[in-house]
Amino acid sequence: MTDMDKTNHRMLAIAKQNMVESGERDQLMQLLRTRLLECGWRDQVVMECKDVVRDVGVENITLDKLIAEVTPKARQTVPDSVKRELLQKIKNSISNQSSLSSSAPSFSSVSSVSFNHN
């Protein structure tokens, strides 16, 4: 892992901790859940999961197998509008954090790192 990667990870960690502490992360999670429900994405994914369970068999299925099968397509079918909205909100939250603390991570370098969510 390069020094740049290490710094990025550290900044990510700080940003994430701040968001959890302020309660913003929970709010954003709730917003994301609502948007994904509204556009029908959730129902689509549920159907996908049912198909996978049917194929693999109820006795053999584990959560990890399900995640491995369904995640790629599910990630892909998230509507752009939802991604844009959430990204904008996260950017706002981080820039608010920057304006509050002096030794803040630079805004541009944080946004270039991709976020992994569960």
Added chain:
Amino acid sequence: MYRSSDRLVAYYHQRMSSSICQHLDSFKHKYGLNSYQIIYKQFISVTTHESRKRKARNSICFTCRLPVSRLHSCLYCVFFGCFTGHHIHEHSKTQNHNLAMDLSYGHIYCFTCEDYMHDKDFETIAKKQKHRADKVCGARCVQYYMWEPTSQELQVLKDNPQRKRISDNSHIGLRGLINLGNTCFMNCIVQALTHTPLLRDYFLADRHICQFEDDPSMCLVCEMSRLFQEVALNCLPLVFYSGKSSPHTPYKLLHLVWTHARHLAGYEQQDAHEFFIATLDVLHRHCRGTNGPTNNSPIHCNCIIDQIFTGSLQSDVVCQSCKGVSSVEDPIWDFSLDLGPSLHMRQQRATSSTQAVCDESEPKSLIDCLERFTRPEHLGSSAKIKCSSCQSYQESTKQLSLKKLPVVASFHLKRFEHSSRFHKKISSFISFPQYLDMTPFMASKIGCTGSGTGSTDGSNVNTYINGVPHNDNKYCLFAVVNHSGTIETGHYTAFIRQHRDQWFKCDDHLIMRASVQEVLDSEGYLLFYHKQILEYE
């Protein structure tokens, strides 16, 4: 379809009774549920600022020192490890701790079984803590929790294996009502009320808490609730005329109404509108207890009747000399609309022998009636009002407009004239629309804002849903009560709408399919409209 519901019952039964993971069971026996609860409360369902801070700073994988996703906590010791990096798996192997819980949702992973395992006791804790946290964090809308049957509910399902399937063709919620002797006026109002969506939802969801502690049989709301369930849960077969589904006899309701609204007692034919108002009043009084017995103000009452039927009218009195405006807001439960020639016209006709030139014509439609209702009226030289700015009695005009729209707008066409000279019925045809927009009658459009001029700012008419402006003043017809006959002898029938576009005619115990044209062509005495924004498109 019967098999799938039986399978579901069997599944829930199994989840309740048997255990799934023996490793979880032995952990439970040895260590109990406490550690799980502590970890859940500290790291998943946080409620205080301090615990949120602690969660933020400590939700880190001990190995890679980063706040990763899918963080797990060991159940045996204090160790957090990430799942994707397999750090929790390494810990499990080296320490021989075979159980960990996921810190996003509280699911328990068993490393021996290599999967997440369900356990009723742990899940009960998780559910309880989550409910607690949701309440504290004040989720803006009520959280949706999936329905899970209790053991009694499961037993009921198993004891009663017969299932009724609701399809597009089944007609649920229609039931004839026996006429107990000139009680068609009551039957029509009951049909209209049981097809008022919000009211039906309220009663079917059992939301009423009875205030009559010593004698609940006196409560009209309880009786209504039972009646709704009798009507709304009745499933009529496809063919109505076979009469297979028996009509309901509302003798209890009648008795309760007689007890609480004495002026309606007796077997004579009553006015359906009077019955409607009396019923709403009694229901409101019997509901009122739940909202604080001290609050008598009709505007501030929060009972289901007021939530649905009560709106408010703005009454503007304009002094003709200084043009000063005095506005008052009053509650309104239904709109009683005059028909026939207006008072002004009648006065003119009475005073002059020649045909007076009249600039007003008789109303021919509901819109005409509403226009007349909200027209500025000159109060006349014999009814001067004291103007506060002029400090003297001046002639003035008075205008009514709608300030707050009720969810259900009920219109009463005053067809029955009771004057000292004669009683007669105005049977002229008044057309009414299926869809009604109340915007032209709103205070924001035609009322006075205090400056003496009507407001032209229509921006507060719209509410915004997902960024799109939505006109909140549109209504949709859902019930019509008609009176046929003369003022001495007559009969009431009702048209009610089911789903979006299916109309039925209710003639006491007879229910017949009707077309929307039949409804719109009928005479119309009481018209019930529902705010359109609540319809499910």
